[in-house]
Amino acid sequence: MGMNRATANRHEADHELGRGVQTGSLLMALAGVAFVGYGVVFLARTFFGSGFELGVATLNGVTPAELNAVDPAVMHYINHLHVATSAFIIATGIAVTALAWYGVRNGLLWAWATAIVAAVVGLAIALPMHYADLFAHNWMTHLGPIYLATVVFVAGAVLAYPGVRSEPRTAEPSGNTEA
Numbered sequence: 001m002g003m004n005r006a007t008a009n010r011h012e013a014d015h016e017l018g019r020g021v022q023t024g025s026l027l028m029a030l031a032g033v034a035f036v037g038y039g040v041v042f043l044a045r046t047f048f049g050s051g052f053e054l055g056v057a058t059l060n061g062v063t064p065a066e067l068n069a070v071d072p073a074v075m076h077y078i079n080h081l082h083v084a085t086s087a088f089i090i091a092t093g094i095a096v097t098a099l100a101w102y103g104v105r106n107g108l109l110w111a112w113a114t115a116i117v118a119a120v121v122g123l124a125i126a127l128p129m130h131y132a133d134l135f136a137h138n139w140m141t142h143l144g145p146i147y148l149a150t151v152v153f154v155a156g157a158v159l160a161y162p163g164v165r166s167e168p169r170t171a172e173p174s175g176n177t178e179a
Helices: 002-048 064-070 072-106 109-126 128-132 139-163
Strands: none
Touching: 002 072, 002 109, 002 139, 064 072, 072 109, 072 139, 109 128, 109 139
C-alpha cells in the first residue's frame, strides 16, 4: 500500500510539473507570436505608415516626407534598416515560438534555455538605446507592445522551468508497481 501511495504522489507531482510546462510553453509561444506581430507592424509601417515606426511620428519635428524631400538616400537607408530590423524581430519571434511549442512543451531544457537566450539577447541589445533620449517617441506605443510580450514570455518561462529536464522524457512501463 505504501508503494501505491508513493506512486500516486509521484504521478501527482509529475502532473503539476506537466501543467506548468504546458501553460508556460503556451505563454512563451504566445509571446513569440507577439514578437512576430510587432515585427510585421514594424515592416508594414515602413511601406504604409505615416511615421518612422510605432510611436515615432517625426524625428525632431521632421516627417518622413520632409526628410525624403531633403535627402531621399537617407530615407531609403532608414527604410532599409527598418526592413532589416523587422526581419530579425520576426525571425526571433518564429524561433522563440517554435522552441516553446515543440521543445519547452516537451520538457526539453535546451529548448527552454535557447528560447531565453534568443529573447534576452535581442532585448538586451535593442532596449537600452531607447533610454538615451536621442529622439522623441511615444513610450507607450513604441515600447508598450514589446514590454507586454516580454512580461508574458517571462511568466511562461518561470512557469515552465520546474518541469523542463536536461534529458528527453521516456515512458515508464505501465502497471509495474513492484520493485
